[in-house]
Amino acid sequence: MADHYEVLGVSREASLDEIKKAYRRLARELHPDVNPGEDASERFKLVTHAYDVLSNDEQRARYDMGGDNAGFGGAGGFGGFNDIFETFFGGAGGSRGGRPRSRRERGQDALVRVTLDLADVVFGVHRDIEVDTAVLCETCEGSCCQPGTSPVTCDICHGAGHVQRQVRSLLGNVVTNQPCNVCSGYGTTIPYPCATCQGQGRVRSRRTVSLDIPAGVENGLRLQLPGSGEVGPAGGPNGDLYLEITVNNDDVFSRDGDDLLATLEVSMSDAILGTNTTIDSLDGSVDLEIRPGVQSGDVLTIKGRGITPLRGSNRGDLRVGVHVVTPTRIGSKERALIEDFAKRTRAPSPKLSEFHQGVFSKLRDRFRG
Incomplete structure (x- = not known):
């Protein structure tokens, strides 16, 4: 039987890369799709088998020591544990004796x-x-395939996508299924991509x-x-x-579940006397009544002007936190009026009470967050 190294045209000291390059060159030259001659077909089979043996470190070592030329294990020797596993499960990526692989695969997400x-x-x-x-x-x-052409049945595996090999193992001579090196397990080749x-x-x-x-x-x-x-x-x-x-963050509104939050600045006089105003929500103008005596931190709720839930139909609410704005500069007449108002109402002196974070502060913190 021909020497595997001579078949591939490489020296006995050739590296795996050199063996691969030699096989690819010869496979392109001798492949039945390119060279249909009978001699070329036989040489192609020899080249493929030589590559199978020499590209496997274990089989190559046995071959170099004078083992069986077919590469099925040394004379009187046994295949490794890989051979036993391949007997039952086939080669990695192979069809395990079943149908050839499909070229059609699911696309990525x-x-x-x-x-x-x-x-x-x-x-x-x-x-x-x-x-x-x-x-x-x-x-x-x-x-x-190029238009007008189609895949052709692989001449090596005859469309099976795998080839059978005899292996001598602890169990005796057994047959394994390996992916076809020519068609990569598809059972067909594409001569004109x-x-x-x-x-x-x-x-x-x-x-x-x-x-x-x-x-x-x-x-x-x-x-x-x-x-x-x-x-x-x-x-x-x-x-x-x-x-x-x-x-994106909104300049005015923030979200709390299905509700929208916003802050309404109210002058001190409007907070005392109450007023009606119109505010701009995300879906148009809304009339809002501010009752007399409203306090900073009070929340005014406008029903159904919030967010439609992802799984539902009833919209949330628009909740408006009141912030009473105290003027920092006033004229002498305004000061006199306020001082007179303070005397008439006899408001209690400032005093300490239990610290708590008002509703408005919570709304403001949510907005800033």
Whole structure:
């Protein structure tokens, strides 16, 4: 039987990289798809078998020591434990004696970050976003082949995707299934790969995805869109698209669950006498009554002007914390009036009481946070 080193045209001291390069060169030259001659086919089988033996450190060592030329273990010797495992489970990545591998695989999931304003969260919003993912190759439509061509059955494994080898082990002579080195376990080869996608069946491209983002989403939430991710190899099914939500801070309103929080500055005279005013909410103007004697920290609630929950229909409330503004500069006439008012009301002197954080302070801290 021919010497494996001579078959590959390398020296006995050749490195694994040199052996791989020699095999690839000869495989391209002798492959049946390129060289259909009978002699070339037989040489191709010899080259493939020589590579299988010399690319495996254990089999190469046994071969160099004068073991069986077929590379099935030394004469009278036994295969290693790997051979025993391969007997029952097949080679890594192989079909284990079953069907050949499919080129079609599920595509990867994709993640896109979407930035929203608080108003978008209140009502929901429609967005068209640009996504950079793998899409189906329009030239070959996922076949991986040049138009007008198709995959051909592998001449080595005859479409099985695996080849059988006899191994001498502790259990005697056994047969293992290994992935076919020529077709990589697919059972077919592609003699003319698509030039557009290089035989992948997909290309990277930017595409537009239309999104209807529901109301009530929160900062950091991820929404899943099944089947909107990357197309798989050979036109396989799409993965999923995930949207990660980021919500911008608003200059006026902040969020507390499904409620909106805001601060209303009220003059001292309006706080004493009461007044009616109009404020601008996120969905239009709202009339608001301020009762006489309102205090800083009081909360005025406007029903149904908050956020629509993600899983529900009843909107939250708009809660407005009152902040009574005390003037820092007043004229002599105003001072005289206030002094007269103080004498008439006989307000008690300032005194200490138990410390507590008012509602307004909590609202303000939430806003600043």
